[in-house]
Amino acid sequence: MSLQTYHFLHLIGLICVFIGFGGLLSSEGARKAMKWHGIGLVISLVSGFGMLAKMGIMGSMPVWVWIKIALWLVLGFLPVLAKRRVLSAPLVVLIAVIVGAVLAYLGYFKPVF
Numbered sequence: 001m002s003l004q005t006y007h008f009l010h011l012i013g014l015i016c017v018f019i020g021f022g023g024l025l026s027s028e029g030a031r032k033a034m035k036w037h038g039i040g041l042v043i044s045l046v047s048g049f050g051m052l053a054k055m056g057i058m059g060s061m062p063v064w065v066w067i068k069i070a071l072w073l074v075l076g077f078l079p080v081l082a083k084r085r086v087l088s089a090p091l092v093v094l095i096a097v098i099v100g101a102v103l104a105y106l107g108y109f110k111p112v113f
Helices: 003-024 030-055 063-083 089-109
Strands: none
Touching (some): 003 063, 003 089, 030 063, 063 089
């Protein structure tokens, strides 16, 4: 697949992730929305590594990639915090938006640390 295809799939996966976070705010259908969250995480993970392979940086991944992987894990764990009532659902969504913005920044600018 081309780099553009991986990029497109990556964005589709992230849209699904945030649909799941939106479902946290609704009382009905929250469980179904979390399925979108999980599917989106898998799509974004697979397509992200596909992009890294296409760019030829799988062997020695830069720091920004490791940060993105750590933040991906945070996005995956946030709904658990909401379900167990450790954090309120609106706060989880706010954190998810901030983490998403940082992920977008790292993916777009690829800063050197």
